[in-house]
Amino acid sequence: MLTADVRFEGWTAEDWQRFVDLWKPRAPAHRAPVDRTDGAHGGIFVIHDGTRVRKLLHTEKGRLSPKVDWPTPLPTLAEAHHASWAIAGKLGALDEVMERFGARAQRGDDLLTQALSLVGIVREMTAEGSLERWPRRLHNVPTPTSGMLYRALDSVCPSGKAILLGMFKDGALWTAFVARRCGGGFDVIAGPDELRREMGFLSGDFRRDYRHLVDAVETRYAPLALGCFAEVGTFRELSLDGRPGAWSRAVALRDIVVSPIPGAIGLALGFDGARLVYSTVRGLTGRIDALGLLEPALLRARRRLGAAAGSRDVETVLGFDPLAALRALLKR
16 A cells, blocks of 8 residues: 555654554553563564474574474463464475465566465465464454455545544644645555644643644645544553443543544444434333334344444444454454
């Protein structure tokens, strides 16, 4: 999704580290933290021949002793070596991955097409038993095609416009991410360093200050197709909140500001609010409708809500809920 002459600018080491930290897997805020003296970090790779381990590698600790019982469940093996994920493959499985990838690659395939092809091959070999991974966070998420991703991208950010993520903390711009679309990909990936100077004095309330960030981005790069702004803590909590209506409630209360809102995103937020109404009404009817007479009517209403979402929202284009996939990736 990047052009051949993509330009990265406006990033300091601290700004980039903050942006990366925003997407690190973490425990939900409502869950009590696990008391660990030595937390799980990194992952392990296991190469085996079906009966014994031939090689064991930790991404942070390097080579480990292969003298472990096999087969051993990957969660048990990961816990024993304080790893947060694990991948196991039969001897020669990685060579098979590259053989299949080379056979399917076509001249002119862009990076996105190649990445999706590689993901599909790994899933095939996982189903065949040649590869095994833990945890399988995206097990139920189908692999989209490159055409589906580009159609979803067109509905959110057409060519000639930009998307913006602005995170605030303690009255200041904590970090930001700007991506400008040009043709089929993004030609600029920009950080907040230079934008801070162009924003001028801030009031300390991101609900007012985000407009200065929008002005700076549109003056320097391109008109916005989508902007999302919030306090860092609020955004982190929402990214793990799977309750119906969480995002639409936050937008309505201006705990998070989405401006401008493309039609596909606005439709998704409206449908999210409708899910909240449905779940609330269903909870109430469960208390007062002992005979279940209202349940069929509620199910028909839910089907109508799904039909009303149409084919323009991102979830319908991709075939899965991207927010649900994001929560699965970020949840520890």
